[in-house]
Amino acid sequence: MGADDKTQNNAEKLGGKVQEGLGKATGNKDMEAEGQKDQSKADLKNAGENIKDAFKGK
Template sequence: MSAADDIKNAAEKASGKVKEGVGKVTDNERLEAEGKADQAKADVKQAGENVKDAAKNAFDK
């Protein structure tokens, strides 16, 4: 996985945390849900990248 992908995933997750927090503070359930969804999306992308890396490492040996 490239460092750029790591940064993008971390930024997306951080953005989701901010959205979720703002949604909680403003009592905006939709924004809170969007934040949680953004975080989940970033986690799924990260997991996919980890699988690709593991497969690449397995075949490189």
């Protein structure tokens, strides 16, 4: 289950990077900020997964 969650988190981070890049390219600050928020959210989720893995002994 952890690997699937990490894959989803990485996909969310990649989507955030794309959205941020599109926002920068088009001058859309809201889109850029939303992309940054998605990346931060994915990073936090990954940190949680890493903590869970540490307690499981992986």
